[in-house]
Amino acid sequence: MMGFGFAEILVLAIMSGGISNADLVMLVQPGHYFKSRQIDISVDKAIAYAGDEAKTAKQQIVQLTALRYLMEESETLKKSPKYAAQRQVLEQIASGKKANDSQGFAQEYAAALLAKLDDTKAADVKYPPLRADILNWFPADVALAMAVDFRQTRKAGTNDTLKNLLKLMPEHGKQEMYDHIEKSGNIRVERIAFAMVPSEKREEQKMYLRFTGKGNHAWVVDLIKMMDKNRGRLEIESLKDEKDTPITLVKEKFSPMIAIVGNTDVVVAGFDRPQGKDRDVFDALMDVRAKKKANAFTGVLKARLAKVPDKAIAFIVGDAPEFLKRELRLSGFEPVPTNITAWAERAQQGMDVQVETSTANGDDANKLVRKVGDLRKQGIDQLKQLMQQGLPPDAPPIPFPAIINLLETLQVQSDRDRVNVRLFVPDGLADSLLNGWILFAGARELK
Numbered sequence: 001m002m003g004f005g006f007a008e009i010l011v012l013a014i015m016s017g018g019i020s021n022a023d024l025v026m027l028v029q030p031g032h033y034f035k036s037r038q039i040d041i042s043v044d045k046a047i048a049y050a051g052d053e054a055k056t057a058k059q060q061i062v063q064l065t066a067l068r069y070l071m072e073e074s075e076t077l078k079k080s081p082k083y084a085a086q087r088q089v090l091e092q093i094a095s096g097k098k099a100n101d102s103q104g105f106a107q108e109y110a111a112a113l114l115a116k117l118d119d120t121k122a123a124d125v126k127y128p129p130l131r132a133d134i135l136n137w138f139p140a141d142v143a144l145a146m147a148v149d150f151r152q153t154r155k156a157g158t159n160d161t162l163k164n165l166l167k168l169m170p171e172h173g174k175q176e177m178y179d180h181i182e183k184s185g186n187i188r189v190e191r192i193a194f195a196m197v198p199s200e201k202r203e204e205q206k207m208y209l210r211f212t213g214k215g216n217h218a219w220v221v222d223l224i225k226m227m228d229k230n231r232g233r234l235e236i237e238s239l240k241d242e243k244d245t246p247i248t249l250v251k252e253k254f255s256p257m258i259a260i261v262g263n264t265d266v267v268v269a270g271f272d273r274p275q276g277k278d279r280d281v282f283d284a285l286m287d288v289r290a291k292k293k294a295n296a297f298t299g300v301l302k303a304r305l306a307k308v309p310d311k312a313i314a315f316i317v318g319d320a321p322e323f324l325k326r327e328l329r330l331s332g333f334e335p336v337p338t339n340i341t342a343w344a345e346r347a348q349q350g351m352d353v354q355v356e357t358s359t360a361n362g363d364d365a366n367k368l369v370r371k372v373g374d375l376r377k378q379g380i381d382q383l384k385q386l387m388q389q390g391l392p393p394d395a396p397p398i399p400f401p402a403i404i405n406l407l408e409t410l411q412v413q414s415d416r417d418r419v420n421v422r423l424f425v426p427d428g429l430a431d432s433l434l435n436g437w438i439l440f441a442g443a444r445e446l447k
Contacts, residue, residue, distance in 0.1 A: 024187040025061060025105075029166060030069035033178060043077050046070050047086045050110065053099050057185035057219040060101060061178075064186055067093075067109040074116050090114055103214040103263065105186050127151065129310040130191070132297050137267065137289045138195040138208050140299025144318030147193035152313040152346055183223040187215040195296060202272050202323050206281050207256065209268040217263050221248050242290065249282070257282040261289075304341045312343040313351070333371070335364040337419070347424065355421040365414040372412045372421065380407050402429050 034041040039062075046066040054060035070077055070090075080086060092098035093110035100107050115122050127133075127149065134147045169177065190213040197206035221236075228234045237249040250258040256270025257278045269285050270278035287293045297305060304317040319339045328336045337357035344351045359365045387400040410423045 023105075024181055024184065025064045025068070027166070027177060028061065028065050028068075028181060029174075030065050030072060032174065033065055034069070036175060036178065041066075041069060043070065043073055043080055043086070044082065046073075047089055050093060050106070051089045051099050054101055054106070054185075057216065057222075058182040060105070060185045060216075061182050063099065063106055064109055067106065067113055071109075071113050071116060074113070078117060087114075087117070101216075103186070103188075103216070105188075105214070125151075129308075130312055131305045131308040131310075131315060134191050134193040134210065134212065135195065135296040135301075135305070137210055137265075137285055138193070138296040139197065139284055139288050140294040140296060141197050142195040142208070142296045142318070143198050143300055144316075144321065145193065145195040145296055145301060145305075146314075146316035147191060148314040149191045151190050153351075180223060180227075183219065183226060185216045185219040187220065188213040190214070196318075196321065198319065198321055200322070205272040205321070206284075207268075207270060207272055208281075208285060211266040212264060215263055217246050217248070217260055220260055224248075224250060241286070251278075304339075307341050307356070308343045309345060311345050313346055315341075315343040317341045335359050335367055335371075337368065344425075350424055350426040350429075353423050353425055357419050357421075359417050359419065362414070362416050365417050365419050368419050369412050369414045372419075376407050376410055376412075380404055383407075399429065402426065 030041075039045075046069045049062050049066035050070065052059065052063060054063045077083065077086065089098065090110050090113060093100065093106055094114055096104070096107050112122065130147055130149050134149075135142075135145055138145065166174075189211055191211075193208075193210045193212075195208040199205045221238075224234070225236065228236075233252050235249075235251045237251075239247050239249070241247060245262045247262070248260045250260070254274055256268050256274050259267050259269070259282060261267060267282070267285060269282040271281065284293070288295050301317055308315045308317065317340065320337055325336045328334075337359060340355065340357050342353070342355040344353045346352075357368075359368055383398075383400055383404050386398070387404075391398065406423060406425065406429065410421065412419065412421045414420075
């Protein structure tokens, strides 16, 4: 069995929403981890590890994994003869008075453990509007932007997708993964945003990608240097901004500029087809971040962003790139939408997705409605036919009823030159699709 490696597991786990807040440490299986490190774990020892101050990346992973072990063994913990004293330690960690890290991970994990012990629900957290908070580093001339907030995309709970992902990782792969995580410490991806400044020439289009969350800057840089030690392919430069925030630039030949900014952000900046001037694109982003230049929320996307609700947990706004329009025309999709304003809001047991796009005129809008309607009908008919025929043995499983229901509930209508689409995506659908693909891929690896 070849299995998936660390990089593949990490990407798929984030895509699945399988990591709570996309925490890296959630890839560490407490029982397996302590056994692999030859640590004889118990409730008493886990409390001791949780109460130790984490001065290194490895100590932080041990501390957080100990708190997760206690979460799994909460019933055993409550029956411990030392429970009163052990709970006092957890309360000190949860209040930030003991063994707290600068990112507050230990405090959060201890608070979650106490909530489970008391069978209480954590208070709802109010977040600032995604549309305004995530685009404030992108320049005003971006004409297409999209973002997603992982903190709100799914409800808390168990996720079989992540468990199945880890099952596909061979033993040596898990050991390598633990080694890497012990070098970087915990990293949390909370939000991702992408933006583009279009150009008639695709190679001159400017691209921006921003990951926002929490992590220890120095530990992450140390891991990058270690991984590149024997390759020597990266150019690494350290600098600081006006407020003494550490910034580490990482550049590989024929790749865009990557920058780790403080303990909260990683940005990727460059041209659609990387060239020697990618540093200029990054510098422009830094000028916007320093408020020396206007940001995307005040630029050409301002009016469209205003349509995105404050409660949106994901959105995409802007003009359709010319290369995308060409691809749609070549595939026979006519009329081609000129722009898009779309967002998703959290609803009970799923997400409410709304899309608005414009066409050249009312006639084209009506044609586009009919086109979408025809495609929906074709899709439903084909799915029903496949469901009746049955899939070949080497095909991944498909949740036919759920997908058919999704298409049947899709609403599309026109209003003058605009077309509006709305649909409800249940929580279980994405998990079911990805989980089925993972199991299918794993079975192929075993052959």
